[in-house]
Amino acid sequence: MVKEIERTGLPVVHMCTVVPISLTVGANRIVPTVAIPYPLGNPALEEKEEKILRERLVRRALNALTEPVDSQTVFEK
Amino acid sequence: MSKIRVLHYINQFFGGIGGEEKADIAPSLREGKVGPGMAIQGAFRNEAEIVATIICGDSYFNENLEKAQEEILQMVREISPDLFIAGPAFNAGRYGVACATIAAAVKEELGIPAITAMYEENPGVDLFRKQLEIVPTTNSAAGMRNAVKGLVPLALKLARGEELLGPEEEGYFPKGIRVNYFAEKRGSERAVDMLLKKIKGEEFKTEFPMPVFDRVDPAAPLTDLKSATIALVTSGGIVPKGNPDRIEASNASKYGAYSLEGFVDLTEDTHETAHGGYDPVYANRDADRVLPVDVLRKxxxxxxxxxxxxxxxxxxxxxxxxxxxxxxxxxIGQKLLAAGVDAVILTST
Structure with missing residues (x-):
C-alpha cells in the first residue's frame, strides 16, 4: 500500500512494528513502532505518558517526511 | 538406520493455547507432537519422529525478534534434532515470518536441516526464500493435508542429506540459485526452438525468467511541515463505531474513507477496529493507538x-x-493527490 501511494509522488512514512515486512514491501521511510496490536500506544502506561510516547513517534514520522532519502531508510530516532 | 529426530515449531493457535489474546506468549517446549504435528507424524510413517514441539506466540516472536530467536535456538540446541520443521503457516503473516525466520536461523546458526511451508503471498516467503526451502501451501489451514504431503518428503530428503532437484521438481519456492547441467541440445538450438514456439503461439518456457523489481523511488521530502496537509491511512482496520461499510476482518474486499471532521480524539464510543488476526482490545479501547488523530490534532x-x-x-x-x-x-493515492494532500502517514498493525 505504501508503495502504491508513493507512486503518485506523495511522500509516505510507514509506521509499523514488523520492520522486515515493511522493508520487503518496499516502504522508503519507515518508523518502527511499539507492538502489533498497539503500534502507537502502550496500554501499560498511564494515559498521559502513552500520549507522550505517541507524540514522540508521530514527530519522528513527520521528521522522516521532511528528510530527503535515496533508499529505504529506517528512522530509529 | 535409526529414526530421524524431528523438532516442530508452531504458534499459540495451532498449539491449542489460544487465539489472539495469547499471541504474546513466550516460547515453550513440549514433549512429542502437538496439533498439526499429528498429520506430519502420520506422513512420516516410521522414518521419523517428532520428539518435541516448540510453541511460541506470533506477536511475541515478531515484537521480540532477536530475543525470541535466541530463546528458541537455545531450545533447539537442547533437543539437538536431525530436522527442524516450522509451520505450515498458510497466509498468516506473523506466523509465516516467525516460521521462516526461525527455520533460517536454525539452518544457518546450528547447521540443522530446516524447512517450512506457507502461502505464496505470506511475507515470510520473500524474506527467506533465498535461504531455505519453503513449500507452497494454500492460503488457509483447509489445505493442511496437501501442505503436509508436499512438506514431508522434502523434509526427509533434507534430513538424509540427499541432493535436491530444482524447485519445480521438488515443490518449493525458487531460491534464485542457478545450477550447471549438461543439456542435450545446445543453447542456439534451444533458443530457436523457443522462438518457433513463440511464433506459433504455443506455450514455451524461458530458461531465464526476468526478476521483477517492483520498487518505487522515494518521493521528495516536504519542504515546510508547518504548511503541509498530512493524511492518515491505515491497514489496521480503524473504522467508525459499528463498521458502517462492513469491512471484513480478513481478506478485505474494500477500503473505507471516513471523515475526521470534528474529531479531536478517537474514543471507544466513536471508533473501533475491524481487523482480525490481532487482539482488537487495545485498538477498540483507544483507536488513537493505531490512528494517531489526537496527537495530530494537537x-x-x-x-x-x-x-x-x-x-x-x-x-x-x-x-x-x-x-x-x-x-x-x-x-487512495489518486484521491489524496486530488485533494491537495502533501504527505501521508500510513500505519500498520
Whole structure:
C-alpha cells in the first residue's frame, strides 16, 4: 500500500512494528513502532505518558517526511 | 538406520493455547507432537519422529525478534534434532515470518536441516526464500493435508542429506540459485526452438525468467511541515463505531474513507477496529493507538503541521491479497493527490 501511494509522488512514512515486512514491501521511510496490536500506544502506561510516547513517534514520522532519502531508510530516532 | 529426530515449531493457535489474546506468549517446549504435528507424524510413517514441539506466540516472536530467536535456538540446541520443521503457516503473516525466520536461523546458526511451508503471498516467503526451502501451501489451514504431503518428503530428503532437484521438481519456492547441467541440445538450438514456439503461439518456457523489481523511488521530502496537509491511512482496520461499510476482518474486499471532521480524539464510543488476526482490545479501547488523530490534532492546533486531512482511509491488512491492497492504495493515492494532500502517514498493525 505504501508503495502504491508513493507512486503518485506523495511522500509516505510507514509506521509499523514488523520492520522486515515493511522493508520487503518496499516502504522508503519507515518508523518502527511499539507492538502489533498497539503500534502507537502502550496500554501499560498511564494515559498521559502513552500520549507522550505517541507524540514522540508521530514527530519522528513527520521528521522522516521532511528528510530527503535515496533508499529505504529506517528512522530509529 | 535409526529414526530421524524431528523438532516442530508452531504458534499459540495451532498449539491449542489460544487465539489472539495469547499471541504474546513466550516460547515453550513440549514433549512429542502437538496439533498439526499429528498429520506430519502420520506422513512420516516410521522414518521419523517428532520428539518435541516448540510453541511460541506470533506477536511475541515478531515484537521480540532477536530475543525470541535466541530463546528458541537455545531450545533447539537442547533437543539437538536431525530436522527442524516450522509451520505450515498458510497466509498468516506473523506466523509465516516467525516460521521462516526461525527455520533460517536454525539452518544457518546450528547447521540443522530446516524447512517450512506457507502461502505464496505470506511475507515470510520473500524474506527467506533465498535461504531455505519453503513449500507452497494454500492460503488457509483447509489445505493442511496437501501442505503436509508436499512438506514431508522434502523434509526427509533434507534430513538424509540427499541432493535436491530444482524447485519445480521438488515443490518449493525458487531460491534464485542457478545450477550447471549438461543439456542435450545446445543453447542456439534451444533458443530457436523457443522462438518457433513463440511464433506459433504455443506455450514455451524461458530458461531465464526476468526478476521483477517492483520498487518505487522515494518521493521528495516536504519542504515546510508547518504548511503541509498530512493524511492518515491505515491497514489496521480503524473504522467508525459499528463498521458502517462492513469491512471484513480478513481478506478485505474494500477500503473505507471516513471523515475526521470534528474529531479531536478517537474514543471507544466513536471508533473501533475491524481487523482480525490481532487482539482488537487495545485498538477498540483507544483507536488513537493505531490512528494517531489526537496527537495530530494537537500539532495542527500548535501550528506544527498545516492541517490534518479531513478524510482518513482504512482497510484491513489481515490475509488481504496483495493485488487487492495494491488496487485500494492506488485509488487512495489518486484521491489524496486530488485533494491537495502533501504527505501521508500510513500505519500498520
Amino acid at each position: 500539532m495542527e492546533a500548535n501550528g506544527e503541521i498545516g492541517k490534518l486531512h479531513e478524510m482518513f482511509y482504512t482497510t484491513v491488512g489481515n490475509g488481504t491479497a496483495v493485488a487487492s491492497a495494491k488496487a485500494y492504495a492506488a485509488d
